[in-house]
Amino acid sequence: MENAGGSFRIKRIYDDPADDDGCRVLVDRLWPRGVTKERAGLELWLKDIAPSPPLRQEFAHMQERFADFRAQYEDELENNPAVEQLLDLAARHKRVTLLYAAKDPEVNHARVPLEFLQDRSS
Template sequence: MGKIQIKRIYAPLAPDDGCRVLVDRLWPRGVSRQAAALDLWLKDIAPSPDLRGWFAHDPARFDAFRQKYRDELTHNTEVVGQLLALAKRQDITLLYAARDPVVNHAAVLAEFLAGVR
């Protein structure tokens, strides 16, 4: 079983990144596809547009967002299964564009994946 870590897409590429997976629905501003050095872009694992808009990275809404996003992930079995299959074979880095390293969907996703392994 590989490790799962999260990292901003703007951070430099590192040897311990393993499989680099962008988990944002939208392409991050100012990052070229070459610089991103992605192995996979899983748009469908990101929060729904409605949930993303409601959350708006408001720390006061993070606890409610966490629960709502976990509910979405529970029903998104195909894409979650794809990510879990990757994590069983190798280390993966979930890449996100949000500024806050704690209050973001990638942190919730990593926590969710760790719980279903």
């Protein structure tokens, strides 16, 4: 989704950086294992956009918990100032890539702010 600035997408941090990633932002609260800062190629590590530790632990990347997790995480995002930081980045960059370490490309926490931000930036 495009806005007056850029678009958002998600990508595993273990995938190689690409020229079309634009502004790379890590959205995990914990640093991913085995990734050096050089390899990550980040513009920003935005821990504050990640789900709260209790919510992250309750979800535990279990697909059957994702719907409940999404609803609770969206509630957290509603009052999270880090959302505004990401919208500001999108206004200045053609693309903002939200990076995550989870193995599942469909059931992971980064999908929630991606869709949340797309809704607010369109």
